[in-house]
Amino acid sequence: MSQPSPSPSSPAGPPSGSSADGTPAENAPAEKRSRRRREAPPSTGLDGIGGLGAAAPDTFLSVRDLRVHFPTDDGVVKSVDGISFDLARGKTLGIVGESGSGKSVTSMSIMGLHKPGTVTMTGSIRLGSEELIGAGSETVRELRGKRMAMIFQDPLSAMHPFYTVGHQIVEAYKMHNDVSTSVAKKHAVEMLDRVGIPQASSRVDDYPHQFSGGMRQRAMIAMALSCDPDLLIADEPTTALDVTVQAQILDLIRDLQSEFNSAVIIITHDLGVVAELSDDIMVMYAGRAVEYATAADVFERPEHPYTWGLLSSMPRLDRARTDRLRPIPGSPPSLINVPSGCPFHPRCAYADRTGGLSQSQRPPLDEKAPGHYAACHLTPEQRTEIWENDIRPTL
């Protein structure tokens, strides 16, 4: 929120590249081929971002035109198809989207968790001064845990049931720090205490199944933060939790972030959760960013019909009750056969107002307002009119 200029200024990058392929089906492979040689250091800008695209000085994580494709028997699954964003220390980026929009694949790519050989990754992910795409697995392994860490959605399956919670934290800590087990264990107790686990010194020897859902999530946060990472990725960190516990965990993440000054990416489908935490928000649809702006802009002046749809389709406690919800028709597209043009056009109520552009050309992620990017063919006047007359009054 407070730092809109550096981060949203960057995503100008991908659109120019992605928009180039007017007929994505044909041009995409060629473009991909050229990308595959990851020759250019990313800060020089892959898509002619130029000075704009060079990450702002305080940028810590910089993703440029990331594409993650999985070849399968049925065709290439384009889980992530050209997204870019920047993130500074102490800031939070919220990535929102429905299942299959590529949110989790993005985070797994940053963490280097995709199995080599099953995936084609192009573009650039820079963490500090390190380029992660194409880096050796040992290099990424060094960084993982130490400089970047992840909180998973389901803490029961993310933790090893066979080892005590303490053991798992100690293991991670010793991997990156040359300390004795007893020192590491002391550190583990401190971390558990810090995340609010009562009687941490005795609970450290408990097994994951002895913890409740909320405590397990806390333990996982303790594990993720044990090496004081600069980047924390939280993938649906509260989806499995009850609402009161969710509130505790969100508060905890916020407190820890200000304490450790880490960069945080929070991935969720819950617009309420991102509104609580994020400085910037990226809305993803079918592997692409459709809107990228500060949190306040996304909620108060959303520019993309998909974002409008998301906001209209959810019942809200902070508004008078409406008689009927206004769902987005249809369902998300298959990532093997992404619709031509704007991938959202089959579900978009306004797609016929663009004179066929929506059906034929992929809209670039343009700066619609300062620091506010959206990928839509509607003209500014059309968008203002629709937002003011159709959408806003019904929210």
Next chain:
Amino acid sequence: MTASTAPSPDTDVTRGEPLLRVTNLTKHFPIRRGLLQRTVGAVQAVDGLNFEVAKGETLSLVGESGCGKTTTGRMLTRLIEPTDGLLEFEGKDVTHSSMRALRPLRRDVQMIFQDPYGSLNPRHTVGTIVGAPFKLQNIKTEKGIKRSVQDLLELVGLSPEHYNRYPHEFSGGQRQRIGIARSLALRPKLIVADEPVSALDVSIQAQVINLLEDLQDEFDLTYVVIAHDLSVVRHMSDRVAVMYLGKLVEIADRDELYTRPMHPYTTALMSAVPVPDTNRRTKRERIRLTGDVPSPINPPPACRFNTRCWKAQEVCRTVEPPLVAMAPGHQVACHFPENPDGAPAEPALLDTPRTRADDAPATREDDPTA
């Protein structure tokens, strides 16, 4: 939504004929240990519920996981047998009816399950799944079962050509529609929907909610919706019952409950809901409940919420608060309710952020019982 959207705010007894009445409904799951499998304790999943469901209304059960809402739903459909209490459907006691005696009840009471992946047999086609109720109940339809099934599929927004497909060919939202079609097959009177939309994406959620409402209007259905999402509940329900650790702590008409929650737990629950509005983040003061829900094996004495409640006093640990009507149509089980009588009906979560200075002592966050 239905005829009962504006029920007379009298006591619950006068709101039309109850379709379902529950008196002191209790379910304890025994814990057995040792060689002789002696019963050493019990999970007190549901403990002494009293409520009625009027014809045509939607009653929601809300609460956190482990509060017994699913167990309650399963008792209402008699998928499990209550340990104690009375369950009456249309005035008939079905608490301990045998499987055979329940057969007719199954036509009238159906269930929609939470997990659209687990609740459909992957080896059966959609036609078999949706047609199963007809076969099980030996019902002949005028146009034949296949035709009836296809009509049902159309009704819930699927294509009749999907008849021969298998569940894996459908998305989560479509599967949930299949489950809904199955539950509608026998034209039931009551549908118990256990988290019908929580596994679905936001945009699909709204579609299914709208579908459920349309069906309710069309077939004059009564719903008991089990959910944890308070905004969904507000949208769907006529009345809302809040559960905590197997007990009913508050039950009221929707608007009454959301504008004037009385039980501290309800207030905390509502303030914890993240709201998609970045302004509120700074303005709103949230009631932060500490700790987790205690174990239902050994629940706290008297008021079960006393370990997490910021208002708890000695009496809360010794005397169990009864569920009494504190306002018309609004029953609460609390010794120190919030927003008591006379207080203006202050919108708890509507546009003005709520100042909690009056009833929020600073000690709340360092609750010693945490």
